[in-house]
Amino acid sequence: MHAGDFSMAEQICRNSLSEFPRDANLLCLLGASLIKQKRGEDAEHTLWRAAKMYPRFSRAHEGLAEAYVLQGKLFEALESLNTAATLEPDSASIRAKRGKVLAGLGRDNDASKAFEESFKLTPHREELIKGLQLQRMGDVVDAEKIYRDVLRQDPQNVDALRLLAGIAMRAKQWGDAEVLLNKALELAPAFFQGWMDLGLALQEQDRTDEALEAYKQARQIEPDKANPFAAAGTSAAMAGRHEEATKLFNQAVKRDPGSPGALAGLGHVLKTVGNQPNAIAAYRTCIEHNPEHGEAYFSLANLKTFRFADDEIDVMKTHAANEALGDEPRANFLFSLGKAFEDKGDYDKAFEYYALGNQTRRQHESYDPVRTIDQHDTFIRVFSKAFLNQWQGLGHVGDTPIFIVGLPRSGSTLIEQILASHSLVEGTHELPDLGRVARQVGNAEGQLAAYPLAIENCQPDKFAEHGADYLRRVERHRLGGVANFTDKMPNNFVHVGFVHLILPQAKFIDARRHPLDSCLGSFKQLFARGQPFTYDLYELGEFYLQYVRLMDHWHDVLPGKVLQVQYEEVVGDTDTQIRRMLEHCDLPFEEACLRFWETDRAVKTASSEQVRKPIYASSVQLWRKYENHLGPLIEVLEPLLRELPKEWQPESF
Numbered sequence: 001m002h003a004g005d006f007s008m009a010e011q012i013c014r015n016s017l018s019e020f021p022r023d024a025n026l027l028c029l030l031g032a033s034l035i036k037q038k039r040g041e042d043a044e045h046t047l048w049r050a051a052k053m054y055p056r057f058s059r060a061h062e063g064l065a066e067a068y069v070l071q072g073k074l075f076e077a078l079e080s081l082n083t084a085a086t087l088e089p090d091s092a093s094i095r096a097k098r099g100k101v102l103a104g105l106g107r108d109n110d111a112s113k114a115f116e117e118s119f120k121l122t123p124h125r126e127e128l129i130k131g132l133q134l135q136r137m138g139d140v141v142d143a144e145k146i147y148r149d150v151l152r153q154d155p156q157n158v159d160a161l162r163l164l165a166g167i168a169m170r171a172k173q174w175g176d177a178e179v180l181l182n183k184a185l186e187l188a189p190a191f192f193q194g195w196m197d198l199g200l201a202l203q204e205q206d207r208t209d210e211a212l213e214a215y216k217q218a219r220q221i222e223p224d225k226a227n228p229f230a231a232a233g234t235s236a237a238m239a240g241r242h243e244e245a246t247k248l249f250n251q252a253v254k255r256d257p258g259s260p261g262a263l264a265g266l267g268h269v270l271k272t273v274g275n276q277p278n279a280i281a282a283y284r285t286c287i288e289h290n291p292e293h294g295e296a297y298f299s300l301a302n303l304k305t306f307r308f309a310d311d312e313i314d315v316m317k318t319h320a321a322n323e324a325l326g327d328e329p330r331a332n333f334l335f336s337l338g339k340a341f342e343d344k345g346d347y348d349k350a351f352e353y354y355a356l357g358n359q360t361r362r363q364h365e366s367y368d369p370v371r372t373i374d375q376h377d378t379f380i381r382v383f384s385k386a387f388l389n390q391w392q393g394l395g396h397v398g399d400t401p402i403f404i405v406g407l408p409r410s411g412s413t414l415i416e417q418i419l420a421s422h423s424l425v426e427g428t429h430e431l432p433d434l435g436r437v438a439r440q441v442g443n444a445e446g447q448l449a450a451y452p453l454a455i456e457n458c459q460p461d462k463f464a465e466h467g468a469d470y471l472r473r474v475e476r477h478r479l480g481g482v483a484n485f486t487d488k489m490p491n492n493f494v495h496v497g498f499v500h501l502i503l504p505q506a507k508f509i510d511a512r513r514h515p516l517d518s519c520l521g522s523f524k525q526l527f528a529r530g531q532p533f534t535y536d537l538y539e540l541g542e543f544y545l546q547y548v549r550l551m552d553h554w555h556d557v558l559p560g561k562v563l564q565v566q567y568e569e570v571v572g573d574t575d576t577q578i579r580r581m582l583e584h585c586d587l588p589f590e591e592a593c594l595r596f597w598e599t600d601r602a603v604k605t606a607s608s609e610q611v612r613k614p615i616y617a618s619s620v621q622l623w624r625k626y627e628n629h630l631g632p633l634i635e636v637l638e639p640l641l642r643e644l645p646k647e648w649q650p651e652s653f
Helices: 006-019 024-036 040-053 058-070 074-087 092-104 108-120 125-136 140-153 158-170 174-187 192-204 208-221 227-238 242-255 260-272 276-289 294-301 310-320 327-343 347-362 369-382 385-391 412-420 433-439 453-457 460-477 490-502 515-523 537-557 567-572 574-584 591-598 622-629 631-641
Strands: 400-406 484-487 507-512 562-566
Touching: 006 024, 024 040, 024 058, 040 058, 058 074, 058 092, 074 092, 092 108, 092 192, 108 125, 125 140, 125 158, 140 158, 158 174, 158 192, 174 192, 192 208, 192 227, 208 227, 227 242, 227 260, 242 260, 260 276, 260 294, 276 294, 294 310, 294 327, 310 327, 327 347, 347 622, 369 453, 369 490, 369 537, 385 490, 385 537, 400 412, 400 460, 400 490, 412 484, 412 507, 412 567, 412 574, 412 591, 433 460, 433 490, 460 490, 490 507, 490 537, 507 574, 515 537, 515 622, 515 631, 537 562, 537 631, 562 567, 562 574, 567 574, 574 591, 622 631
Parallel strands: 400 484, 400 507, 507 562
Antiparallel strands: none
């Protein structure tokens, strides 16, 4: 059993039982081996015999409960565990299992009491409680020390493993969390939350198939719970497996018609594939069951083409004024109200709500403008013209990525949709892989220095390896069939020099927009994650200046590598700008690129509905509607703004 050879364990037990057919321990061990093999009915039959012959043997009843759980018979499992708990009142594991079964039955209060009873009976209880208290007070370092000390004394303490994994997950140390959770699940295979957390840790490492398998294990333990289906749906959706995600979200809603995660997730997938009516219906159903779920309101606002009714605006104002509401849902309501009043043409009121929403979100973001300056200084110093010339020509030659970079809300989704309409280009979305390859450079070279400094000591043969690594990683996002594909991660603008060395055939397009429209677009957007510089006008302006400074450097050291495409020029002369982009990417002209809105593909970004319509000019110079509120931004960007044509400058100049 300990070696994992459960079929051999079964054989040994059966051989021994032929000689000792009434041995209680052998019957329970046989039942355990059958449970390990997911043979619930066989295990039930064996353990029922043991419990019938020895009605006061708690282990038989506890094992029988596990067999019932494996088959989804939660009421029967609870009855067996109640009997086991009566027979062995000091067993922590029995109470923990009762807690999981009660949670599966929807009896959350009773489940909490059972877990609390289990925790009180757990070895090292006092130490773990102290660690948990420290953790709640924000003292993660000392809490971690306590958990690790418990594990040194008791390496099989599942609670310590779980709590330590939780710290790793909050620090986004997903690999460390994975190791700890796997250990906990070896000791407690029926640990529902352990499988859920493992699924998340694997999902965050882009190991979709393994994440889905972890969620499947959770579903087998708690087949009536919506959470494992919703989490699996999110994982499938992130990997672009939209049909699979839709089925999983629907399964979650079937089990819990009001599940906010499942309904919002279903709405996101339907929006991505262009099914706006059903996406709206999913968001509205989410609101009906969860009136304070701000994300559903913002998801409607984020459709861009959706308009709120007056009564919906009144409801959102009530929620936004509720100080008892958490900051996250409140920010969602505030940004939604900003969009609602913008659609009504009340730009002063819209900005008031946008500003409050940004202020609320900024408190929970970590951003250091000085660090950005230092990082960009390092990129400029490392990727000098001499360095790039010295090492060029050593990278990997294969499929051709087209990197569309720039600031968010600057027209990159439109550019991607145009290029993806070409028969020789595959559109993906914002891929996280280039940054991950870059961060691994230092590790691959055995250096202490991090990227980009580590690139200075990169061995010549490693450039091609890093390029091949990127192409291998992005395969999971591609259908294949064509050599050219887009990667629309906006922050890849810092990696132009690195990409030039590892993928010399790669193309870059810099999506530009009027600086004030670009920054305002970001200020109006509540991002799911990342982009922490967008929630303060001063910081937005400073980041924009640093972005332009670094792009100017790439134009200087790699002339012609990056094509700058101005959104306003695409709107004003679409044909010419499309031909420019295709020529830069070495692609022949195709009429389909002019009818990009007819392209049937999934689009994940906030502009998904807008790029499914012909180009319109209503968003050009939108900043003028908000000009009297943009003083801090105009002040920071003044050096750039004074270089623009007079008609593009603020009236105060």
